[in-house]
Structures are given as C-alpha cells and as structure tokens.
Amino acid sequence: MLNTDESSISNRASMRKRKRRERLEAQELLDEQRRIDERKIRVNQFMSVSELANVMGVGVGEVISKCIALGLMVSINQRIELDTITLVADEFDYEVEVEDEYTNDLLEDIDDLDDELEARSPVVTIMGHVDHGKTSLLDYVRSSNVVAGESGGITQHIGAYKVLVNEDNYITFLDTPGHEAFTAMRARGAQVTDIVILIVAADDAVMPQTVEAISHAQAANVPIIVAINKIDKPGANIEKIKQQLADRNVLVEEWGGRYQCVEISAKKGLHIDDLLEKVLLEAEVLDLKANPHREARGVVIESQLDKGRGVTATVLIQKGTLKQGDIFVCGNQHGRVRAMFDERNKKMNEAPPSSPVLVLGFEGAPQAGDQFIVVDSERTAREIALKRQQLKRELDSKQVHHITLDEISRQIQIGGVSELPIIVKGDVDGSVEAVSDSLMKLSTEEVKVKVIHKGVGAISESDVLLANASNAIIIGFHVRPHMNARKLAETQKVDIRIYNIIYDAISEVRLALEGMLAPILSEEVTSSTEVRDTFKVPKIGTVAGCYVIEGKINRNDRIRVIRDGLVIFTGEISSLKRFKDDVKDVDTNYECGISVNNFNDLKVGDIIEGFKVVETKKKLE
Numbered sequence: 001m002l003n004t005d006e007s008s009i010s011n012r013a014s015m016r017k018r019k020r021r022e023r024l025e026a027q028e029l030l031d032e033q034r035r036i037d038e039r040k041i042r043v044n045q046f047m048s049v050s051e052l053a054n055v056m057g058v059g060v061g062e063v064i065s066k067c068i069a070l071g072l073m074v075s076i077n078q079r080i081e082l083d084t085i086t087l088v089a090d091e092f093d094y095e096v097e098v099e100d101e102y103t104n105d106l107l108e109d110i111d112d113l114d115d116e117l118e119a120r121s122p123v124v125t126i127m128g129h130v131d132h133g134k135t136s137l138l139d140y141v142r143s144s145n146v147v148a149g150e151s152g153g154i155t156q157h158i159g160a161y162k163v164l165v166n167e168d169n170y171i172t173f174l175d176t177p178g179h180e181a182f183t184a185m186r187a188r189g190a191q192v193t194d195i196v197i198l199i200v201a202a203d204d205a206v207m208p209q210t211v212e213a214i215s216h217a218q219a220a221n222v223p224i225i226v227a228i229n230k231i232d233k234p235g236a237n238i239e240k241i242k243q244q245l246a247d248r249n250v251l252v253e254e255w256g257g258r259y260q261c262v263e264i265s266a267k268k269g270l271h272i273d274d275l276l277e278k279v280l281l282e283a284e285v286l287d288l289k290a291n292p293h294r295e296a297r298g299v300v301i302e303s304q305l306d307k308g309r310g311v312t313a314t315v316l317i318q319k320g321t322l323k324q325g326d327i328f329v330c331g332n333q334h335g336r337v338r339a340m341f342d343e344r345n346k347k348m349n350e351a352p353p354s355s356p357v358l359v360l361g362f363e364g365a366p367q368a369g370d371q372f373i374v375v376d377s378e379r380t381a382r383e384i385a386l387k388r389q390q391l392k393r394e395l396d397s398k399q400v401h402h403i404t405l406d407e408i409s410r411q412i413q414i415g416g417v418s419e420l421p422i423i424v425k426g427d428v429d430g431s432v433e434a435v436s437d438s439l440m441k442l443s444t445e446e447v448k449v450k451v452i453h454k455g456v457g458a459i460s461e462s463d464v465l466l467a468n469a470s471n472a473i474i475i476g477f478h479v480r481p482h483m484n485a486r487k488l489a490e491t492q493k494v495d496i497r498i499y500n501i502i503y504d505a506i507s508e509v510r511l512a513l514e515g516m517l518a519p520i521l522s523e524e525v526t527s528s529t530e531v532r533d534t535f536k537v538p539k540i541g542t543v544a545g546c547y548v549i550e551g552k553i554n555r556n557d558r559i560r561v562i563r564d565g566l567v568i569f570t571g572e573i574s575s576l577k578r579f580k581d582d583v584k585d586v587d588t589n590y591e592c593g594i595s596v597n598n599f600n601d602l603k604v605g606d607i608i609e610g611f612k613v614v615e616t617k618k619k620l621e
Contacts, residue, residue: 040095043085050076050440052085056092060440066091073215076437112291112319120290121162121170121354122283123192123316125222127213128199133229136266137199138175141276160301160314160356161343165276171283172316172354174301192299192316193220195282197275198250199227202236202263206244214250223286225278226252226261232268290353295374296320300330301356303365304428305457311362315351315372322351322359327378331370332388334381335361365456368429418447420513421472423463424454425479432456435477438506447513459496461485468492473512475505519615527551527610529594534602540575542600543593546608553592554585557610561599572597 041055049067053060060076066088067074074080080088086096126134141163161173174193196217200210217224228241242252242261251257260282262275296317303313313330315322326337338361340348351357359372363385366372375381422439426432436451443449452470453463459474459481465488467474473495474481481489481496489496499505533545555576561569576583577593586592594608 039093040097041089042097043082043089047080047085048076049074049078049080052080052088056089056094058092062092063088073212076440078437109297109319112294116291116293117289118292120288120292120352121172122194122279122286122288123172123174123354124195124197124279125174125193125217126197126199127210127217129201129204129207129209132199132201132204132207132210133266134199135175137197137227137229137264137272138173140266140269140272141173160316162355165280169280170354171276171279172356174316174356192301192318193222194286194288195279196222196224197227197279198224199229200241200245201230201233202228202238202241203230203233206241206248211248214248223282224250224259225275225282226250226259227275228261228263229266231263232265232270238263288354290319292321292352294320296322296326296328296351296372297374298322298372300366300368300370300372302368302428302430303362303456305365307458309360311365311456313359313362313366313372315357315359317351317353317355317357319353320374321353322355322357322374324349326374327376327381328372328374329381329384330362330366330372332385332392333362333364333366333370334378334385335363336378337361365429368433419450420447420509421450421452421467421470422509423467423472423474424451424477425459425463425474426454426456426477427479429456431477435475435502435505438502439475439509442506442510442513444513449509449513458482459485461488464488464492464494464496467494473497475499475509477502477505514617519617522614522616523611524614525551525609525611526557527553529553529592529608529610531602531604531606531608532591533604537595540595542602543575543595544602544606544608545591546594547591548586548588550588551610552585552587553594553608553610555583557612559596560609560611561596561602562607562609563603563605568601569596569599571599 043052043055047055049063050060053063056063064074064076067080067084070087070091072080072084082096089096126138128134138161142161161175163171163173165171196213198210198213198217200206214224226245228238230236231238242255245252245259246255246257250259252259252261254261260278262271262278264271264275266272297319298315298317301314301316303311306312315330322337322340324337324340328335328337337359340351340360341358342348343356343358345358348357375384424432424436424439426435432454436454439449440451452472453466455463458479459476461482461484463474464481464485466472467489474489474497476496476498478500480498486496488494497505497508499508527548528550529546529548531544532547535543535545537543553573553576555573558570558572560567573594574597575593575595576586578586578590583592596602596608
C-alpha cells in the first residue's frame with residue numbers, strides 16, 4: 001500500500017515538473033516571438049528618411065550615415081523606395097513588412113501592345129551647380145527670361161517646359177535647382193527623365209552639386225550629355241573640366257568615352273543647335289515610345305496653392321492622353337481635371353505623353369513625386385484617396401515619440417537640449433521640403449530645429465495658433481500671411497519671417513540657434529596684487545596694505561587670495577582705497593588698501609588676484 005502511495009506522489013511530482021517545464025518553454029517561445037515582432041517594422045512602398053528613422057526609433061543622422069556608407073546620397077525629407085528601405089533597415093537589424101499603399105485593380109498598370117505604341121518626345125533634365133548656366137541655356141532655347149522671375153537669380157523650383165525643335169520635333173525640358181538644399185527636388189528630376197544634360201561652367205570646376213547630379217543620373221540609369229558652358233569667358237579651361245569629369249568616371253567621346261560633349265555659350269547661343277541635335281540623336285537611339293490612346297498616367301513634378309485657382313500641380317504625362325473632365329487619383333488625393341494649362345499659361349484640352357501640364361481640380365495638395373492615375377469613376381477615386389489618407393494617419397500616429405527616462409538622462413548629461421520649433425510654409429511642395437531639410441540639418445547635440453508643421457500655401461490663422469501653442473516661429477518661403485493671420489500674430493506675439501532666398505532663411509535660423517547655445521564661460525585675470533602689510537581696523541576687520549604688481553585692480557572684480565601657490569579664498573572686495581579715499585580702480589606699480597568681504601585671514605606675502613568671468617557666444621559647427 002505504501003509503495004502505491006509513494007509511486008502516485010512521485011507521478012504527481014513528475015507531472016508538475018513536466019507542466020512547469022512546458023509552461024517555461026511556452027513562455028520562452030512567446031518572449032522570442034515578442035523579440036522578433038519588436039524588430040519588425042511595417043513600411044509603405046515609399047517613405048522619407050525621417051519617417052523611417054522615427055519608425056525604427058533611431059536618429060535621422062544615423063540613418064543618413066548608413067545610407068552614405070551604402071553609397072546613397074540622401075537628405076532628411078527625401079523619399080526612398082522599398083529596396084533602399086529594406087537595405088537600411090537590415091543595417092539596423094530590423095525586418096521589413098511591406099504595408100502596401102492602398103490600391104485597386106483599376107490602378108494597376110497594364111503593358112501596351114507594340115502596335116499601340118507611338119513615338120514620343122524625350123524628357124530632358126538640365127542639371128548642374130548653382131550659377132553654371134542651366135536656366136540661361138533654357139532661356140536661350142525658349143527665347144524667354146526665366147531667371148528674371150527667380151529670386152537672386154537662383155532657380156528654386158522645378159520648371160517644366162515643352163520646346164519645338166527643327167519645326168517637327170518636341171523636347172520636354174525639366175530645369176532643376178542647383179543649390180545643395182534642393183537635392184530631393186533634383187533627385188525627382190532624374191527619376192522622371194529620359195536624358196540628362198549635365199552643365200559645367202568652363203571658368204569654374206566640377207563642384208559638389210555637379211558630382212551629386214552625376215550620381216542621381218547614373219543611379220537612374222539615364223544617359224548623360226555633357227554641356228561645357230561659358231566657353232567665351234576669359235578664364236575658360238575646357239581641358240581641365242574634361243579631366244575633372246574623367247576623374248569621376250564621366251569620360252567624354254573625344255577622350256575615348258561614351259558621353260557626348262558639347263562646348264557652348266548659353267548667353268551668346270554658341271553651339272546650342274549642336275546640343276539639341278545630340279539630344280534628338282540620343283532620343284532616337286533610346287527609341288522612346290508611349291501609347292497615347294489610353295487613360296493617362298503621369299507623375300507630379302511640383303504642387304502649389306494658387307490664390308485664384310486653388311490647388312494646382314505640374315504633372316508630366318508619361319502614358320496616355322489627359323483630357324479635361326478626367327477623374328484621377330494622385331497619392332492621397334483625388335479630383336477631376338477642371339482645366340489644364342501649358343507653361344506659358346495657355347489653356348489646353350488634351351495633353352499627350354511627355355507633356356508637362358498644369359492641372360486644376362485637386363481636392364488637396366499632392367506631394368511632388370506622386371503617381372497621377374486617371375480612373376473611371378469618382379466614387380472609386382474617392383474611396384482609394386480616403387483609404388490612403390487613413391493609412392497615412394496611422395503611420396503618422398506610430399511616429400509620435402513620447403519622452404523616455406533614457407532621453408531625459410541623455411539631456412541632463414549634455415546640459416539639456418534647446419529646441420527651436422518651426423512651421424514652414426511655401427509656395428510649392430518641393431521648396432517646402434528643401435527648406436525644412438536645410439533647417440533640420442542645422443541641429444546639433446545641444447540645439448535642435450524641430451519642424452512641427454510644413455505645408456503649401458499662404459500663412460493662415462491656424463498656422464499662427466499652432467505656432468502660439470508650441471512657441472514656434474513661422475517661416476514663409478515665397479508666401480505671405482493672410483490679413484487676419486497677420487493681425488492674430490501681432491496680438492499673440494508670434495514671429496513670422498518671410499524669405500525669398502533660401503540662403504537668407506538658413507543664415508537667420510543659424511544665428512537664432514547660436515543665440516540658444518549656452519555661452520562659453522571663461523575667466524580673464526585682470527590683476528595681481530601683493531600684500532605688503534596688514535592692519536586690524538575696528539568694525540571693519542583686516543585691511544591689507546597692497547602693491548599692484550600687474551594689471552589694474554577694479555573695485556567690482558571678483559578676487560582670489562593665493563598663499564604659497566594655493567587658492568585659500570574666492571570672493572569679492574568690500575573696499576578699495578588709495579590713502580584715505582575710496583577709489584574705483586588702482587593701476588600697476590601703485591599702492592592701495594584692500595579689505596575682503598567675509599575674510600580676515602590676510603597675511604603678508606599673499607597674492608590677491610583679480611579676475612572677471614567672460615561670456616563668449618558659441619558658434620554652430
């Protein structure tokens with residue numbers, strides 16, 4: 001009987017052990033799964049660098065550094081495609097789950113049959129450094145002055161123009177900005193183009209933005225035609241430019257390479273015809289075709305808010321023909337084509353492939369780079385746009401990061417982080433991105449620029465209220481505040497700054513940030529005074545008879561008492577006398593009487609050192 005009881009007890013014990021082991025194993029599996037899930041991120045087909053950094057919970061600078069290490073030149077607001085997202089996430093040990101942009105069978109692109117395809121105009125992007133003559137070249141080709149409409153002679157928008165060449169051939173030109181802040185805009189230019197004209201000034205050199213333009217064109221696998229401009233200038237050195245290009249793997253035909261090269265003067269019109277001939281020749285080799293007899297598809301080059309027309313966007317049609325009245329989906333927005341205009345503001349009824357066209361009829365402002373797709377019904381367009389907006393809101397909500405104890409600890413270690421909240425409003429989407437990007441790059445460990453809102457259009461009352469609530473300043477780029485917004489800003493003491501040139505905006509924000517940096521405190525020794533004798537004075541204490549060895553001792557200076565090379569007291573002077581008179585200061589090689597606040601242990605041979613604390617403004621790196 002006893003053996004039976006013992007065996008049943010041991011069975012129960014072993015069962016309990018087995019159950020405990022199973023529970024532990026199940027818990028370990030759950031913990032492992034949780035750890036795996038924590039290293040998974042859900043992303044869209046396209047994300048900006050800052051969005052990806054927020055989703056992964058790492059600094060934007062780290063993501064950009066990884067991209068550069070992988071050979072990708074990116075900026076904070078630049079949208080990157082899925083392959084790049086996966087590559088970067090993998091570097092941070094994250095697994096990517098694709099959250100497909102909400103779509104519909106109607107939006108699926110279908111391949112055209114060969115007999116439906118017809119020849120189309122080439123889309124040519126002019127790229128290069130600031131002031132190397134991109135817009136001047138376009139001016140000559142179009143016989144109009146584009147530069148006159150640009151602030152400081154700098155192109156700050158992407159212009160799209162269709163030009164007739166040889167009376168029967170059209171070329172669509174995209175003019176991209178050359179300033180470094182417009183990297184993202186220039187990258188978009190390379191993604192929609194067939195041929196790149198790389199313009200380099202013969203009297204200058206291959207500059208950083210020129211190298212960047214080469215990278216964008218090569219990454220997009222687009223043929224490059226080199227145009228060496230300003231050959232009529234006295235300092236022109238064409239061979240030097242060709243050598244510098246060769247150093248960057250752009251070998252021109254004259255040097256045995258595959259890149260066509262033309263030496264031009266955009267101001268005088270020298271050899272411009274040769275350049276256009278080479279463009280048409282390159283287009284013939286590429287055999288560019290599209291089907292014009294289908295519903296249109298294109299890409300947004302730029303979007304803006306026009307006071308009289310509402311939201312407008314420059315769309316480059318890539319397939320099909322866009323007609324007035326067509327219903328479309330564009331990114332998170334939808335609408336109906338109310339009207340279309342060409343670059344000279346002439347009304348159009350149809351836009352065939354390779355046509356840049358200004359479209360009216362958007363419900364909201366699309367982002368530059370969004371796909372523009374014509375659909376059959378307004379109901380479908382609205383459903384797709386609303387669903388995409390919902391997914392965008394969900395993604396934005398995931399990026400809200402509340403402060404953690406670790407973050408507080410880090411801020412305490414570096415003496416607290418000052419933030420400059422900014423609201424950026426501009427006339428076109430690309431410029432808003434570029435300005436935000438440039439300002440965010442000014443951030444350091446101690447001071448951060450935080451763009452809390454950016455948008456297209458005039459500065460409104462809601463912008464002022466948001467700025468007031470978050471102590472932000474508003475930066476307007478080529479836009480003005482509404483009358484009511486201006487009045488509200490005056491009453492709420494909200495600072496609105498208006499700029500037309502990006503350099504001015506960057507330099508003023510840099511100065512503001514330098515003002516927010518904690519000043520560098522340094523000591524400046526002003527005098528050395530030796531104690532020659534001491535006197536006890538009733539109700540005052542010890543007075544030292546001193547001789548000023550060096551400098552000038554001032555009544556308001558702070559002082560140190562030094563004995564045998566050691567500081568024994570730091571404080572302030574209570575009185576400074578020459579003979580019986582109170583004086584403000586005593587110069588070198590003069591005698592004086594000094595009494596020190598709250599310190600009477602002065603001895604012969606002590607050195608009284610005067611000093612003052614100097615504040616020096618810190619500069620941003």
